[in-house]
Amino acid sequence: MSSTSGQTSAQIVGVSFGIISKDEIKKLSVLNVETWKTFDELSHPREGGLCDSAFGPAKRDEMCATCGLSEFDCCGHYGHINLSLPVFNPFLIKQLFQVLKMCCFECHHLLFSPTDLEIKIAQMEALSRGLDIILEDLQAFGSSLTTDNIGLDAVSIRLYVRQKLKEKIDEEYNKRFTKSVKNGLNVKNIVEKQQMVYKEFLTGKLLKPNKKCLQCAALKNSLTVLNNALIIMNESKSKASKKIIGADQIEDMAVMDMTAVRVGYLITGLGAHKLIDAKPLDQLIPVDEFLPVMYDKHTDDMMKHHFPVRNLRALSVYPLLIYPTHYVGDNHYISDTEDSHKTELNANSLHPKHTEL
Numbered sequence: 001m002s003s004t005s006g007q008t009s010a011q012i013v014g015v016s017f018g019i020i021s022k023d024e025i026k027k028l029s030v031l032n033v034e035t036w037k038t039f040d041e042l043s044h045p046r047e048g049g050l051c052d053s054a055f056g057p058a059k060r061d062e063m064c065a066t067c068g069l070s071e072f073d074c075c076g077h078y079g080h081i082n083l084s085l086p087v088f089n090p091f092l093i094k095q096l097f098q099v100l101k102m103c104c105f106e107c108h109h110l111l112f113s114p115t116d117l118e119i120k121i122a123q124m125e126a127l128s129r130g131l132d133i134i135l136e137d138l139q140a141f142g143s144s145l146t147t148d149n150i151g152l153d154a155v156s157i158r159l160y161v162r163q164k165l166k167e168k169i170d171e172e173y174n175k176r177f178t179k180s181v182k183n184g185l186n187v188k189n190i191v192e193k194q195q196m197v198y199k200e201f202l203t204g205k206l207l208k209p210n211k212k213c214l215q216c217a218a219l220k221n222s223l224t225v226l227n228n229a230l231i232i233m234n235e236s237k238s239k240a241s242k243k244i245i246g247a248d249q250i251e252d253m254a255v256m257d258m259t260a261v262r263v264g265y266l267i268t269g270l271g272a273h274k275l276i277d278a279k280p281l282d283q284l285i286p287v288d289e290f291l292p293v294m295y296d297k298h299t300d301d302m303m304k305h306h307f308p309v310r311n312l313r314a315l316s317v318y319p320l321l322i323y324p325t326h327y328v329g330d331n332h333y334i335s336d337t338e339d340s341h342k343t344e345l346n347a348n349s350l351h352p353k354h355t356e357l
C-alpha cells in the first residue's frame with residue numbers, strides 16, 4: 001500500500017499558538033453554563049451547571065449526553081459562561097496595557113514618529129525572512145533617510161520610508177541567500193531574536209512613545225492597572241477625573257471619599273479577601289461604616305483603630321451602575337442602617353451572652 005511506503009506530501013516546519021476568539025469559544029462549546037449551583041439537594045449534577053452530563057459522564061455507568069460514549073471513551077467537552085460585563089483576558093492584560101500606553105486615545109494612532117515605527121516594522125520583517133544580521137543596518141539606513149523634502153503628511157512619510165526599507169531588505173535577501181542556504185536557516189536563533197524584539201517593543205525599551213500625538217497633537221493619557229483586572233485612564237484635564245477603559249457605559253469615575261453617598265458596591269475577589277482578612281465578624285460595625293474605614297477615608301479614629309490594616313481601594317462611577325428606588329425622606333423608604341441606634345460600648349455589650357442576642 002502506498003500509505004506504508006513512508007512517503008509524505010508535506011513537512012511540518014513549525015507550529016504557532018494563538019488565542020481563540022469569542023466566536024470560536026462559542027463554536028467549541030456544547031453548553032452555556034447558566035447556574036452557579038453545580039449539584040441539587042440530593043447531590044446530583046444540576047442541568048446547565050458545571051457538572052452537566054453534556055460535558056461528559058460524571059460517573060462510571062453514565063453515558064455522555066453529547067457524544068454518547070462511556071467514561072472511558074469520551075474525552076470531555078467544552079462549555080462557556082456568558083459574562084455580564086466585558087472583562088480583559090487575565091493572561092493578556094499586561095500586554096494590552098503596554099500597547100494602550102503607546103496609543104493616542106483621540107485619533108487611535110501609535111505615539112511614535114513615522115520613521116521610527118517603520119524601521120521597527122522592517123526589522124520584524126527582516127527577522128521573519130531570516131535576516132537577523134541586518135537589524136542594525138536597517139536602523140542606520142532608516143535613520144539616514146531624509147524625509148524633509150517629502151514635505152507631506154505622516155502617512156506619506158511612512159509609505160516612503162516603508163518602500164525604501166523594503167527595497168533594502170529585498171536587496172540584502174537576494175545578496176545573502178542562495179536557494180540552498182534558505183533551507184538551512186538558524187530558525188532557533190531567529191525565533192529568539194523575534195521574541196526579544198516583541199518583548200522590548202512591548203516594554204517600551206525599543207521605542208519610547210511621544211508625550212504628544214504627532215497626528216492630532218493630543219496629549220498622552222496616563223494609565224494605571226487596578227488589581228490586574230481594570231485599566232484606568234487619568235483624564236489629562238483633571239487628575240481627579242478617571243475613566244475605566246473598555247466600560248463605555250461609565251462616563252466618569254473618582255476615588256471615593258467619606259462624603260459620597262453610596263448606593264451599592266461591586267467588589268473584586270482581591271477586595272473581598274482584604275475585607276475578610278480584617279475579621280469584621282469579631283467587631284461588627286455597619287457595612288456603610290466598615291467600607292470607608294477599610295478604604296481609609298473614615299473620619300472616626302476610634303473605628304479606624306479597630307482595623308489597623310486599611311488597604312482597600314474604592315472608586316465611584318458615574319452614571320451609577322445601580323439606582324435606589326427610594327431616597328431618604330421618600331414614602332416607603334426603608335433603611336437597614338440609617339435608622340439604627342448607636343449602642344454604647346460597655347463590658348456587657350462587648351461580651352454579650354448568647355441568651356441576650
Ligand SMILES: [Zn+2]
Nearest residue numbers: 064066067074
Ligand atoms: Zn462525550
Ligand SMILES: [Zn+2]
Nearest residue numbers: 104107213216
Ligand atoms: Zn492622536
